[in-house]
Amino acid sequence: MCPETQLYTVAYLIADPSRAAMLALLVDGRARPAGELAFVAGVTPQTASSHLAKLLDGGLLLCESEGRHRYYRLAGDHVAQALEHLAAINQMHPVRQKPLSQEARTLQFARRCYDHLAGRLGIAVTRxxxxxxxxxxxxxxxxxxxxxxxxxxGDLGLDICALNPSRRGLARQCLDWTERDHHLAGPIGVQLLTVFCDNGWLRRSKNSRIIHVTPPGWAALARHLDVVQEQFHRPT
Amino acid sequence: MCPETQLYTVAYLIADPSRAAMLALLVDGRARPAGELAFVAGVTPQTASSHLAKLLDGGLLLCESEGRHRYYRLAGDHVAQALEHLAAINQMHPVRQKPLSQEARTLQFARRCYDHLAGRLGIAVTRxxxxxxxxxxxxxxxxxxxxxxxxxxGDLGLDICALNPSRRGLARQCLDWTERDHHLAGPIGVQLLTVFCDNGWLRRSKNSRIIHVTPPGWAALARHLDVVQEQFHRPT
DNA sequence: GGAATGCTTCGATCCGCGTCGAGTCATTGT
DNA sequence: ACAATGACTCGACGCGGATCGAAGCATTCC
Known part of the structure; x- marks a missing residue:
């Protein structure tokens, strides 16, 4: 694409409802075929194709052909970060949000971001x-x-030394989508979620990013980290 | 504004070249009047006004009225962060200021605003x-x-009681054009500049708003207010 | 007081782009 | 081979919004 890219060029790509819906679905880092992205955006495949070409050209997405499917994914963490920061602006300015659906509120409470723990619970654990x-x-x-x-x-069964740090280290601060705060990411964040699930404290959903906390999980969180269920009943 | 703010809503605001130019100028956190923003965006004042209203409504900017000017600034660090992350996608450096001319830099250092002291020196004196x-x-x-x-x-020869306060008081905080801070304005600010000039510490330019500091002026500023010349050599 | 300046609102124009229908290309299954 | 599926290209339509001229307000200058 044209090397002389300007600020508004990137924003323009995100500024369309259809494209934003696709990007929002892709923030978890996984790749999806064009058809699925067309469906979530609520447009016809040919419209989606046009959008995906733009996003690809703009460097926001990567594409991978697999048989007759073409899988699209975010071009990298920097794109996800930018999206999270944009979303954070919405959360900031004091406009009353519409009441959220049950699923949205559950998602806001605890979910996985890539493969580490995010949401209010993720932040509470990190704090x-x-x-x-x-x-x-x-x-x-x-x-x-x-x-x-x-x-x-180590006591939890998570051997730090066994992990090989990624390019950006072992433990990263990841900006949260719903809250204006950071949660623990990086290899150790991923491993922590795995250990929590292995211990039966948390449970991943099959078809969404929602994370559930089991009763033994609440007990363990209170015992190890003083994180108690009641603190999440605070307003908004 | 519409309570249902989505990701694309914010991006849409940044996606216009004119608005992006304004935002890019404001990333340094300083406030600017609408006219200047119109100029850098290359549009007429009425177009700029429309854009600024949108940005204000979207929670990206804050506005501060000062006399017949209206100063706009970013709504906070989170907005600047989002802009920088967006810019990072195109591997574009965070917006750099165009190199300033000698006169512009002098103007930035010390000038009169109406008839009181402004610029970095004005702020330093106020502080x-x-x-x-x-x-x-x-x-x-x-x-x-x-x-x-x-x-x-009084020791400087400035009798407070002899001044009659204007409608908005004797000493006002005036938002500075170049720096993100306030300087002393109002009748006492006007009188202070007069006294400084009468004492031969400062000197007004004939055809510009530039204020010069004389050698005795530097000595006096250091003696009375601990304001020394060296502190202004900080980067940009 | 009247003139000038800075900014905003209103109305009208015009261009850009998101959208979909129809057609084409590539891959897979029978 | 033929049909079916998934995805992309082309062209046309229609709406949203960026823009500017003219007018209206507020503030400051003289």
């Missing part, structure tokens, strides 16, 4: 980890893992 | 007055003059 002194917010949107933290993770 | 306890920021964009301050102004 607790910081307060307990297990992790420390550091430069460049990272967390530093303390020796105390490494020990705690 | 010093606050730190010394001579004036206090008060409600409704005013300053309160302390007894200690009245004494100090």
């Amino acid at each position: 607790a980890l910081v307060e307990k002194g297990y992790i420390l917010p550091a430069q460049d949107k990272r967390f530093e893992i303390t020796t105390l933290g490494a020990e705690w993770f | 010093a007055l606050v730190e010394k306890g001579y004036i206090l920021p008060a409600q409704d964009k005013r300053f309160e003059i302390t007894t200690l301050g009245a004494e100090w102004f």
Whole structure:
């Protein structure tokens, strides 16, 4: 595409309801075929195709052909980050949101972002980890893992040393979609969610990003991190 | 605004070249009058006004009326962050300021605003007055003059009691054009500049709003207010 | 007080782009 | 091979919105 890309060029790509719906579905990082994206956007396949071509050209998406299907995915974390930051503006300015559906509120409470824990629960857990002194917010949107933290993770069956840090480190700060705060991401975030699920504390949904907390899960969260169910009944 | 704010709503606001140009100019956090924003966007004032109203309504900008000017600024850091993340997608650097001319930089350093002192020097003087306890920021964009301050102004040959307060008080906070801060305005601000010039500390330019500081002026500023020349050599 | 400046509102015009129907290309299944 | 499926291209339509001229308000200057 034209190298002289301007700020409004990218925004323009997100500014269309159909394209935004597609992008919103893709923020979890997974790839989907064009037809599914057309369906969620509520447009015909040919319209969707036009949109996807634009997004591809604009560098927001990547495409992968697989048989007669073509799978689209976000071009990278930087795109997801930009989308999250845009969404955060909506949350900020004091306009009364419409009452959310049950599913939306559940999604807002706990969900997975890529494959780590997000939503109010994700933030609460992250805050607790910081307060307990297990992790420390550091430069460049990272967390530093303390020796105390490494020990705690180890007790849970999560061996820090066994993880190989990604390009951007072991523990990252990820901006949350619904709340204006960060939650724990990176390899250790992924592994933490896995351990929580293996312990029977959390449970992933099959067809959505919703995360459920089991009764033993609440007990464990209260025991380990002082995170209790009642604190999530706060207004909005 | 419509309560049902979606992702594309915010993106739509940034997706227009004119609006993007304005936002790009405002990412430094400083406030600018509508006319200047119209100029950088390359549109007429009425078009710019329409855009600014949309951005205001969308929660991206804040507005502050100051005399017959209306100063617009970003609604917060979260907006700047979102803009930078968007810009990052095109591997474009966060908006850099065009290099300023010599005159522009001098103007940015010290000038008169109506007939009081503005620019970085105006802000530094105002800050010093606050730190010394001579004036206090008060409600409704005013300053309160302390007894200690009245004494100090008197020593300079500026009789507070001889001034008749305008409709909006004796000492006002005036939003600065170049910096993201306020400087001292109102009758006492006008009189202070007069006294500084009478003392030979400052000198007005004939055909511009530039204010020059004389060598004795620097000495006096350092002696009275701890304002020294070196502090203005900070980057941009 | 009247003139000038800065900004906004209203109304009208015009272009851009999202949309879909029809047709084409590629892959898969029978 | 032929049909079926998934996706892309082309062309035409129609609406939304960016733009500017003219007029209206508010504030400041003289």
